[in-house]
Amino acid sequence: MNVPHIMTPGPTEVRENVRLARSIRCTNPDLDYNFYDFYKETCGKIGALLKTKNHVRILSGEGILGLEAACASLTEKGDRVLVIDNGIFGEGFGDFVKIYGGEVVFFKGDRKREIDIEELKSFLESDSNFKYATVVHCDTPSGVLNNISLICPLLKEKGILTVVDSVAAMGGEEVKTDDWKIDILIGGSQKCISAPPGLTILSISDDAFNCMKNRKSDIASFYCNLLNWEKYYENKWFPYTPPISDIVGLRRAIDNMLEDEDILSRHEKIATATRNAIREAGLELYTEEGYSSTVTVIKVPDGIDDKKLRNYMVDRYDVMIAGSFGYLEGKVIRIGHMGENARIDNVSHVLFALQKSLEHFGFKCKCDMFSCFLREF
Template identity: 70%
Template sequence: MKVPIIMTPGPTSVRENVRLSRAEKTTNPDLDMDFYDFYKKTTEKIGKFLKTKNEVRILSGEGILGLEAACASLTEKGDRVLVIENGIFGEGFADFVKMYGGEPFFFRGNKKCSINIEELERFLDSDSEFKYATVVHCDTPSGMLNNVGAICKLLKKKGIMTVVDSVSAMGGEELKVDEWDIDIVIGGSQKCISAPPGLTIVSISDDAFSAMKNRKTPIASFYCNLLVWEDYYNKKWFPYTPPISDIVALRKAVENILEEKDIIARHDKIASATRAAVVLGGLEIYIEDGFSNTVTVIKVPHGMNDDKILSYMKENYNVMIAGAFDYLKGKVLRIGHMGENAYVDKVSYTLFALQRTLEHYGFEFKRDMVKVFLEKV
């Protein structure tokens, strides 16, 4: 099988030292007491780049597991939950809330703009009786970045706990969990962290643990029950056998992040240059503000077919980028410049392949995207 250059917004490329660490000889993670120390130290390393002293857990399942687990663990029948949404994944939180008996109430923002903090504050002034609120840090389908720092601080002042989906931002965008008063934040191994797919990262505050312990009814799940993880280290007991090879690889990927001088600056530089190349080249970015540093989402030129564009790029240039789904299906193309994808050589070649592909289908560029990108980066 010919493996393409993966420039999708997750899964991303995996560095060789991460791949090799996944192949290391492993022990029985349930019975070997040394692994409990390895797991704990790995979570502490993750806490460093999340800038948190909160408890961190690594769950066996893709990032969606963390989103559902947060809602399952906090929600009881009749709980009012605020769903802050300005994109596909933001709205999706409501399904988990309803699944566990809660009542979702929406604060809906413009789907092409980041959440307006002043409008949210006015909304909360009229109604703030919510157990917790959900918000997406980076909405991957649209490339939207929300100011979760301002949002979560505002919610905390109102006595509302927060659940943040940072799956597509964690490791590529600034994230200050403690300073921003985030109760639960969820990440995924396969995005900016650039480890193999299959793991969820969850940071859990004392307030969130307290809410779980003071429920009137049991959490209606085992696998999605974050509370069962609370005292795993002292008890030397995992709720289920951890995928040890994946966790060893994740540890190496996290160490790669911590060893880099300023990974956020790298993402910012690459993203800014990418957007400049796209716009000056004559294409349109889908959103109007709140541009993410991990994914750029481009409108499909009028009269063109996204499937044909994606297939032509892969077949002729061996580059894979992504389309989208839901209300954005067929309308946009997505370049993932996150983690191991966010390097000059990879992004410049991706822009070259995209430009040649669109020219093949008749689009006339105003400027060469690669030249602009290299000038700006």
């Protein structure tokens, strides 16, 4: 199978040392007590990355598992839940809340901009009777980054638990879980962490666990029941058999990140240079305010079919970028510069391939995008 160079906003390229780590001989993770120590140590490393002393867990399932597990574990029938919505994934949190019987109240923001803190503050002054609130750190389909350093403390001041989807930002944007009062923070292995898809990463506060333990009704799930994970180490019992090879690979990927002292500044510099090159070429960014350092979202020029453009890039230049979905399907293309993809050579090559492909379909760029990009380094 020919695998193109993926420059999508997840999954991302996986470094060779991560691929090799996944190939080591397996033990029985349920019965080998050494693996419980390995798992706990790995969670500790993730906690250091996320700047938290909260409980950290690794679940077997793509990042969506974490979103549903948070809602399943916190929501009881009739609970009012605030869903902060300025994007497709932000709105999607409401579906999980409804599945478990919660009453969804949306706070809607401009989908091209980050959440307006003053508007949210005004909203909460009139209505703050919520069990918990959900917010997306980086809404990947649109590339909008929300300021969770302000949003979450504001919610906690009102006694509202905070659930943050940081799947597309964790590792590429700063996260200070404890300082920012985040009760449940959710990430995925395949984005900035640059491990293969298949794992959810969560940090869970004592407040969140206490809320789960004080429910009047049982959690309506087993696989999504986070309480099952609370005492895994003390009891030497996993709720289900962990995917050991995936977790060994994740450990190596986390070590790669911890060893990279400039990881956040690297993401920021590359994102800024990418956006500048896109603008200078005469293309238009979708996002107007609140730019993520992990993904750039570009409006498709008039007269160009995004699927044909992306397929041409794969066939001619062996580079894969992404379209989008929902209300953005066919309207934008997305470059993922996160994790292992956030390298100067990777991004300059994708900009070269994009420019040549655009020109093939009749759009004339006003500059050599890769040259404009490289000029900033």
